[in-house]
Amino acid sequence: MIEWSVSIAAVGFICLVIFLIFTLRKLMATLTETKETLSDARKSVNSITDEAEELIHEANKISTDVKGKMEAVDPLIDSVHDMGDMIHDVTSSIKRTALQKENRKTKDSKDNQKSKPVQIKLK
Template sequence: MDWLGLGVFILALAFAGLIIILIPVMKNLAQTLGNVADTVETANKSVGEITGEVTVILHNTNETLVDVHGKMQKVNPLFDIIHDTGQAAHNFTSTFANYTGAKADKANDGISILDKKNLEGILRGAAFIYYLKELQKEKKAADEAAD
C-alpha cells in the first residue's frame, strides 16, 4: 500500500468514527423534531378552538353594541328635553334676577328713606304686631279644630 491508500484508509476510519459518534445526536435531534411537530399540531388545534370562541364572543359583543346603540337612540330625546328644560330654567332665573335686581334698587331706595326719617322702629313694631295677630289666628283655628 502506498501513502495515498493509507491516507484514504485513515480518513475512512475517522469518518466511520464520526458517524458512530453522531448517530445518538441524530436520534435525539429526530426525537426533538418529532416533539416540536406534536407541539405545533396541538397549538394549531388550540388556535382553532380559540378562534371559534373568539368568533362567538365578537358576535355577542356586536349584538350587545347594537342593542346599546338602539337604547341610546331612544334615550337621546330625553336628554334633549332635559337640555331644553335647563335652558328654560336658566332663562327664567336670569330674567327673575334682572327683575329682582330692579326691585332691589327700589327697596334700597325705600330703606334709605326709612333711615333718613328714623321710621325703622315703627315698621319693626308693625311687623311684630302683624306676627302676633297671625299667631292668634292660628291658635284659634287649632283650638276650634281640637273641639
C-alpha cells in the same frame, strides 16, 4: 502495512457510520417531537381563534345594544337641557323683577322716610 491502514480506515468508517446513525435517530426523534408540538400549537391557536371570534361577535352585539340605548336616551337629555334653560330664564326674570321692585321701593322710601326698603338677597 497497507492492509493495516485499510483495516483501520474501515474501522474508522464503521465508527463514523454508527455515530451518524445515532445522530440521525436523535434528529428524527427531535423532529417528531417538534411536529407534535406544532400540531398542538395549531390546535390551541384554532381554539383561541374561535373564542376570539365569539368574543368579537358578543362585543359587537353589546356595542349595538348600547348605541340603541344611547339613542333612546338622547331625547330625554335634550328635554332636560331645555328644562334647564327654562329654569334659568325664569330665575333671571325673577331676579330682574326683584331688582326693579327694590329700585322702586328705594325711590319711594327716599320720598317717605318712615318706611324701610325691603331687600331681597339672591345668591
